[in-house]
Amino acid sequence: MSTETTQAAEPEDAQVTLYDVDHPAPVIEPPRARTGKTPKASRTNFEMYGWLFMRLSGIVLVVLVLGHLLIQLVLDGGVSKIGFAFVAGRWASPFWQVWDLAMLWLAMLHGANGLRTVINDYAERDTTRFWLKWLLYAATVFTVLLGTLVIFTFDPNIR
Amino acid sequence: MPAGTLYRGREGMWSWVAHRVTGVLIFFFLFVHVLDTALVRVSPEAYDDTVAIYKTPLVNLMEYGLVAAILFHALNGLRVIAVDFWSKGAKYQKQMLWTVMGIWIVLMAGAFYPVLQHTLRTLFGS
Ligand code: HEM
Numbered sequence A: 001m002s003t004e005t006t007q008a009a010e011p012e013d014a015q016v017t018l019y020d021v022d023h024p025a026p027v028i029e030p031p032r033a034r035t036g037k038t039p040k041a042s043r044t045n046f047e048m049y050g051w052l053f054m055r056l057s058g059i060v061l062v063v064l065v066l067g068h069l070l071i072q073l074v075l076d077g078g079v080s081k082i083g084f085a086f087v088a089g090r091w092a093s094p095f096w097q098v099w100d101l102a103m104l105w106l107a108m109l110h111g112a113n114g115l116r117t118v119i120n121d122y123a124e125r126d127t128t129r130f131w132l133k134w135l136l137y138a139a140t141v142f143t144v145l146l147g148t149l150v151i152f153t154f155d156p157n158i159r
Numbered sequence B: 001m002p003a004g005t006l007y008r009g010r011e012g013m014w015s016w017v018a019h020r021v022t023g024v025l026i027f028f029f030l031f032v033h034v035l036d037t038a039l040v041r042v043s044p045e046a047y048d049d050t051v052a053i054y055k056t057p058l059v060n061l062m063e064y065g066l067v068a069a070i071l072f073h074a075l076n077g078l079r080v081i082a083v084d085f086w087s088k089g090a091k092y093q094k095q096m097l098w099t100v101m102g103i104w105i106v107l108m109a110g111a112f113y114p115v116l117q118h119t120l121r122t123l124f125g126s
């Protein structure tokens, strides 16, 4: 290769190779290298962990949510049976308490992280994005805390 | 909405759109659902009166729609995971989408009576 180019009898200036000993190729930084100038927000692997969490929580949610729907909507007469007494019967068992708690946390975090992506995609103005995400996080924290409180303080003899 | 978001417009894009729409829908349902369940801390009557809404024909039909959304999101979610982690996933993504739709139709047919039985029984007698 190199011999071919040097041997070709052409005018010198038409023969300028891009890089040679005197003109070394510029060093290209690895695209995601962290430097002192990297904004704080992108110095971690947050987005990668978020991506992984969507997949891991998704697999667990298949069992939790589809199992929940089977019990609530399909078995034993579908919705007909649901009422305070039914809930009292189910939350008498720590197994279903833990099931519902795990479902609450995983579904809310999975859904909230998904919605964060959707907001990032469509809300183009900085202020719109800021307020939509603020609303999302507030609603998420509120819902997770309320649901957790309800499971832990449930009282079958409320009256 | 940014203009020109029609990306390729084939199965892969439409399954992505459907995945996004169902995901957002389920999230909004869950928010309301935790609120209605919280009524068990108010009184048995408050809870039972609210759950009665779930037993009206229109809302019962919406529950069937919710089942449709969740079944699609769950099955297609597993397909997305397979595309990402299985070495042949990207190659078979289209076949996997048709498999997802096939399983979805079978499960939806199977869920029709159980989910809607409350409405069917109240509307058409025992
Ligand atoms: C229309 C369909 C549904 C019905 C009739 C229904 C019914 C119920 C009932 C009766 C409870 C009380 C506790 C229990 O029995 O386990 C409950 C709790 C719960 N459900 Fe559902 N459910 C439905 C759909 C869903 C879906 C799709 C999700 C998840 C995305 C979900 C997530 C939860 C959670 C997280 C709790 C615990 C709430 C708390 O901590 O206060 N449910 N559901």
Ligand code: HEM
Pocket (backbone or CB within 6 Å): A054, A055, A057, A058, A059, A061, A062, A065, A066, A107, A108, A110, A111, A112, A113, A114, A115, A117, A118, B016, B019, B020, B022, B023, B024, B026, B027, B030, B070, B073, B074, B075, B077, B078, B080, B081
């Ligand atoms: C039933 C089991 C579930 C599975 C297997 C699953 C799977 C997934 C996966 C793999 C993604 C990432 C898609 C991507 O990165 O392109 C995703 C996104 C999402 N999921 Fe789920 N999910 C499940 C349940 C839920 C539930 C219960 C909710 C709501 C509370 C939900 C809401 C969302 C949302 C809003 C997104 C973002 C969609 C987007 O960015 O286009 N998912 N899901």
